[in-house]
Amino acid sequence: MSDTTKRARTRKTVEATPAPVLSHAEHMAALQAREAGKVVMYQQDAWGHIETRFVRAQNVKAWEAKGFLVR
Numbered sequence: 099m100s101d102t103t104k105r106a107r108t109r110k111t112v113e114a115t116p117a118p119v120l121s122h123a124e125h126m127a128a129l130q131a132r133e134a135g136k137v138v139m140y141q142q143d144a145w146g147h148i149e150t151r152f153v154r155a156q157n158v159k160a161w162e163a164k165g166f167l168v169r
Contacts, residue, residue: 139166 120128136152139161143149153161158168 138169140169141166 133152141149
């Protein structure tokens with residue numbers, strides 16, 4: 099019977115790149131910029147929870163087929 103020896107794994111170096119800290123106002127401005135030019139669509143489930151999606155104009159028909167409503 100042969101002896102199997104395990105090779106020691108070398109740990110990958112973790113690159114610590116801290117995320118930039120944004121104020122609340124900067125965070126909200128970034129969200130609004132990301133959602134600009136998109137259509138807001140909603141879907142309500144049986145429990146009353148509302149799911150919100152920001153959809154590109156060319157994808158509105160596909161999301162309506164999934165049961166979402168345009169705002």
